[in-house]
Amino acid sequence: MSGLIRLNMVFPPRLETPLTEALSADPFIPGYTLLEAEAHTGDFADASDAERVRGRVDRRVLWLVIRADMKDDVLRLMREHVDSGDLHWWSEPVLETGRL
Secondary structure, three states: OOOEEEEEEEEEEHHHHHHHHHHOOOOOOOOOOOEEEEEEEOOOOOOOHHHHOOOOEEEEEEEEEEEHHHHHHHHHHHHHOOOOOOEEEEEEEEOOOOOO
């Protein structure tokens, strides 16, 4: 095992700026990948009319590969900069990493 994890975050587009600004401002964050996505959900309470018609809501997915011991600090940073219960996260072990 590498001692690394991939922290996955899924959130609505409105949270993109505060999250990415917080991550970019922290000198200990090694970088991240941000993707546009659509999510199928049973909760369309905050969905736009277009999302309701499509049956999917717009989301962003952020991947962050960090040392496992950094997870709680990163989550604390996210809580400080995002006042929302609409950020879903989970972590996965990174078995290996490298560049080609």
